[in-house]
Amino acid sequence: MKVLMPYIKRYRKDAYIALVSVIALVFATLWQPRLLQVIMNAILKGNKTVIFQQGIILIILAIIGIIAGVINTIYSARVALGVATDLRADLYEKVQTFAYADVEKFSASNLVVRMTNDINQVQQIVMAGFQQISRIPLFFIGAFTLAMITMPQQWWVLIAMMIIVLGVSWYSYKKMSDYFVQTQQYIEDVNTVARENLMGIRVVKSFVQEPHEIDKFSKASDKLTNVTAKIGYNFAILMPAFFLTANIAVAVSVYIVGQNLTMHPAYLAAITSFISYLMQILYSVINGGFLMIMASRANVSLGRIGEVMDTDPSMTYVEGNTDPVAGDIEFDHVTFTYPGDDKPTLKDVSFKVNAGEMIGIVGATGSGKTTLAQLIARLYDPDEGVIKVGGIDVKQLSEESLRETVAYVLQRSALFSGTISANLRQVKADASTSQMQWAANIAQASEFIERLPLTYDAPVEERSSNFSGGQKQRLSITRGVIAEPKILILDDATSALDAKSEKLVQEALDKDLTTTTTVVIAEKISSIIRADRILVMNDGEVVGNGNHKELVGNNSIYQEIYLTQKAREEGMS
Numbered sequence: 046m047k048v049l050m051p052y053i054k055r056y057r058k059d060a061y062i063a064l065v066s067v068i069a070l071v072f073a074t075l076w077q078p079r080l081l082q083v084i085m086n087a088i089l090k091g092n093k094t095v096i097f098q099q100g101i102i103l104i105i106l107a108i109i110g111i112i113a114g115v116i117n118t119i120y121s122a123r124v125a126l127g128v129a130t131d132l133r134a135d136l137y138e139k140v141q142t143f144a145y146a147d148v149e150k151f152s153a154s155n156l157v158v159r160m161t162n163d164i165n166q167v168q169q170i171v172m173a174g175f176q177q178i179s180r181i182p183l184f185f186i187g188a189f190t191l192a193m194i195t196m197p198q199q200w201w202v203l204i205a206m207m208i209i210v211l212g213v214s215w216y217s218y219k220k221m222s223d224y225f226v227q228t229q230q231y232i233e234d235v236n237t238v239a240r241e242n243l244m245g246i247r248v249v250k251s252f253v254q255e256p257h258e259i260d261k262f263s264k265a266s267d268k269l270t271n272v273t274a275k276i277g278y279n280f281a282i283l284m285p286a287f288f289l290t291a292n293i294a295v296a297v298s299v300y301i302v303g304q305n306l307t308m309h310p311a312y313l314a315a316i317t318s319f320i321s322y323l324m325q326i327l328y329s330v331i332n333g334g335f336l337m338i339m340a341s342r343a344n345v346s347l348g349r350i351g352e353v354m355d356t357d358p359s360m361t362y363v364e365g366n367t368d369p370v371a372g373d374i375e376f377d378h379v380t381f382t383y384p385g386d387d388k389p390t391l392k393d394v395s396f397k398v399n400a401g402e403m404i405g406i407v408g409a410t411g412s413g414k415t416t417l418a419q420l421i422a423r424l425y426d427p428d429e430g431v432i433k434v435g436g437i438d439v440k441q442l443s444e445e446s447l448r449e450t451v452a453y454v455l456q457r458s459a460l461f462s463g464t465i466s467a468n469l470r471q472v473k474a475d476a477s478t479s480q481m482q483w484a485a486n487i488a489q490a491s492e493f494i495e496r497l498p499l500t501y502d503a504p505v506e507e508r509s510s511n512f513s514g515g516q517k518q519r520l521s522i523t524r525g526v527i528a529e530p531k532i533l534i535l536d537d538a539t540s541a542l543d544a545k546s547e548k549l550v551q552e553a554l555d556k557d558l559t560t561t562t563t564v565v566i567a568e569k570i571s572s573i574i575r576a577d578r579i580l581v582m583n584d585g586e587v588v589g590n591g592n593h594k595e596l597v598g599n600n601s602i603y604q605e606i607y608l609t610q611k612a613r614e615e616g617m618s
């Protein structure tokens with residue numbers, strides 16, 4: 046509720062209209078049996094004037110009830126939609142302020158569920174709340190009071206029915222509320238299995254994993270089916286039990302009234318309205334139970350939304366100069382541990398790179414190469430030591446300045462659905478076609494882009510599925526170089542390119558981006574053999590720093606990688 050109230054307050058006017066319309070609706074609905082009672086008595090006495098007058102009032106009341114119902118639904122929906130839209134926008138904005146580590150902590154797919162499914166739950170409870178929350182107590186108290194006024198001698202029938210109905214509903218709704226929370230968890234499990242399967246469909250197919258995947262999905266789906274069935278069984282028993290209780294109450298009342306009807310003919314009309322009130326009480330209890338269930342589900346969702354809203358970004362940037370800085374890099378005794386890990390991934394790393402140099406980083410898988418690159422782009426902050434870019438501690442650079450200075454191209458860079466030009470203009474908003482061509486030439490991408498019917502306006506599908514692995518990498522490099530960054534990090538970014546194309550990319554980088562510092566992380570020594578300097582990483586430490594010739598001569602780890610790769614290449618040729 047703490048999360049929700051400020052949002053509801055923004056729609057105060059709509060909320061008041063929704064609530065006031067409920068009062069009109071309840072009054073109109075509850076008064077109708079009273080009028081019916083008067084009309085029936087008039088029928089028994091043959092009083093036509095009363096029948097006519099009260100009949101007209103009855104019709105007017107029915108119309109007021111309908112109009113109030115419609116107004117209530119419209120304004121409740123306006124509040125619910127408004128709250129959901131604002132909450133979603135704020136949640137999205139909040140996530141944009143997160144550091145990379147914060148997104149990783151929640152996981153991207155979990156954040157998507159919070160922005161969609163959880164917000165939907167909240168929307169539904171706000172809608173139901175404004176429709177029902179005041180309606181239920183008003184109906185319950187109103188119907189109870191009017192039933193007592195109508196037939197006070199039947200008070201015990203009323204009380205007995207209420208005790209049974211409230212007792213049964215308390216017990217079953219509480220049980221069902223647990224089931225509903227479980228349902229939500231199981232829906233998430235089914236979604237996760239389905240999502241993983243579909244996103245990795247190529248792997249599933251190529252390793253003939255379909256039976257295994259079907260089994261995994263069936264298990265998750267069975268759990269959901271079982272708990273949903275339990276809810277179904279509960280409802281199957283609950284509803285008839287309610288109506289049985291109400292019908293017994295009606296039968297008892299009718300029997301008792303029947304005994305005295307000859308002495309009190311007015312009881313005939315009174316029992317009719319009494320029965321209507323009994324039913325109103327019953328519906329209030331049923332709706333109240335539903336609302337409780339929805340509220341407990343929405344409460345879980347609100348908690349999950351609140352968790353995101355209350356998370357402060359683990360990294361903040363200074364305001365200030367937005368211009369790029371020079372391209373030299375310095376690591377000064379940097380140690381870094383991933384959140385939640387107990388031992389550091391980078392240990393006391395120190396090195397310097399001059400602006401305009403090309404530097405290669407090699408090392409065994411898991412030795413910390415990508416981690417090192419991520420620290421240059423300040424995706425994480427080190428635990429100890431200082432990282433300087435352009436001679437300035439990266440923590441003292443504004444976000445704009447750092448992003449203008451450093452371009453980071455990953456092995457599997459995300460291209461956004463849209464067009465090629467839209468992707469390139471994300472980095473350089475005013476990029477002209479000739480600038481796009483220039484960047485694409487460097488990345489060896491112009492050849493295939495210019496063969497596309499729409500060239501730079503060609504569509505990029507979701508997850509860039511309409512491009513091959515090599516084409517995606519070329520497009521990512523194009524995006525990386527288009528703004529002529531001072532530092533370009535290529536993190537295994539040419540792994541899907543053939544040796545000839547990779548060489549052409551490197552030559553073009555040398556020729557066209559002479560002042561750019563290029564940091565190349567590569568598995569293959571051939572990709573960094575020409576680098577001014579190569580850092581050799583081993584288990585989070587820099588164990589070698591020199592050019593290829595020097596390292597082949599004096600660094601045993603580098604020698605081992607080099608000789609293994611050389612032997613493999615010779616074996617293949």
Ligand SMILES: Nc1ncnc2c1ncn2[C@@H]1O[C@H](COP(=O)(O)OP(=O)(O)OP(=O)(O)O)[C@@H](O)[C@H]1O
Nearest residue numbers: 149383386390408409410411412413414415416417
């Ligand atoms: N987000 C993360 N959270 C926790 N640990 C991580 C995370 N990313 C990487 N690691 C761990 O840090 C270590 C270094 O990973 P890193 O990706 O930097 O290695 P790498 O040398 O680039 O490997 P590769 O050549 O396989 O890409 C690995 O042991 C890895 O498991």
